[in-house]
Amino acid sequence: xxxxxxxxSWVICKSGTSVKxxxxxxxxxxxxxxxxxxxxKQSLMLMATSNEGSKxxxxxxxxxxxxxxxxxxxxxxxxxxxxAHPEDxxxxxxxxxxxxxxxxxxxxxxxxxxx
Amino acid sequence: xxxxxxxxEALRLQEGESSSLxxxxxxxxxxxxxxxxxxxxxxxxxxxxxxxxxxEKEKERLKATLTxxxxxxxxxxxxxxxxxxxxxxxxxxxxxGNKLTFGGGTRVLVKP
Numbered sequence: 337x338x339x340x341x342x343x344x345s346w347v348i349c350k351s352g353t354s355v356k357x358x359x360x361x362x363x364x365x366x367x368x369x370x371x372x373x374x375x376x377k378q379s380l381m382l383m384a385t386s387n388e389g390s391k392x393x394x395x396x397x398x399x400x401x402x403x404x405x406x407x408x409x410x411x412x413x414x415x416x417x418x419x420a421h422p423e424d425x426x427x428x429x430x431x432x433x434x435x436x437x438x439x440x441x442x443x444x445x446x447x448x449x450x451x
Numbered sequence: 452x453x454x455x456x457x458x459x460e461a462l463r464l465q466e467g468e469s470s471s472l473x474x475x476x477x478x479x480x481x482x483x484x485x486x487x488x489x490x491x492x493x494x495x496x497x498x499x500x501x502x503x504x505x506x507e508k509e510k511e512r513l514k515a516t517l518t519x520x521x522x523x524x525x526x527x528x529x530x531x532x533x534x535x536x537x538x539x540x541x542x543x544x545x546x547x548g549n550k551l552t553f554g555g556g557t558r559v560l561v562k563p
C-alpha cells in the first residue's frame with residue numbers, strides 16, 4: 337500500500353508557542369490530504385481537508401486561524417498549531433488517498449503535548 | 452449526514468475464540484466502506500475496502516462482509532497479536548473528495 341509519513345512523531349511545547357507538523361506522501365502524489373485529531377480512547381475526528389494549490393476546507397467548529405494548513409506541493413501538507421494551549425494536546429494524524437483508489441492511507445501520527 | 456456506529460465498544464477474547472465486530476452505517480449513496488486496524492500510538496493501518504452489498508474480503512484471520520446497512524469484521528481463531536482497535540469508516544458519493552466518516556471503534560483484546 338501507499339506510504340504516508342509524518343514529522344515529528346512527537347513534540348512537547350510551551351503554551352503560547354506554535355508547532356508545525358509535516359505530512360508527506362512518499363511514493364505517490366496527493367492533491368488532497370486530510371488532517372485528523374484523536375483524543376485518548378476516541379475515534380478520529382476530521383479537522384480539515386488540505387488541497388494542493390488552494391485553501392484548505394475546515395470542518396465545522398475547527399478554527400482556521402488556529403490550525404493553519406498549507407499544501408505546499410503534491411507530496412507535502414503541513415499543519416501549524418498556532419498559540420498552542422494545553423487543550424490542543426492530542427494525537428494528530430494525516431491521510432492521503434492512494435493513487436487511483438478510494439482508499440486513504442494514514443500517517444503514523446504526531447503526539448502533541450502542550451505544557 | 453453520514454453516520455457510523457460500531458459495536459461492541461470493547462471485546463475481550465481468549466486466544467482461538469472467534470467473534471464478530473459490527474459496523475452499522477447510514478449514508479447517502481455509499482461509495483465505500485473501510486476497515487482499519489489501529490495500534491496504540493500509531494496511525495490506522497488499512498485492512499479492507501468494500502463497495503457493494505454481498506461483497507466479502509479476507510486477510511489471514513480477518514474477514515469483512517457488507518450488507519446495505521452494516522458490515523461485519525469476523526476474527527477467526529484470534530491470536531494475541533490481533534489485539535488492537537478496529538475502526539470502520541464510510542465515504543459517500545456526496546462527500547467532498549474522499550472524506551471519511553469514522554465509527555467509534557472496537558477495542559479488541561485477545562488473551563493467551
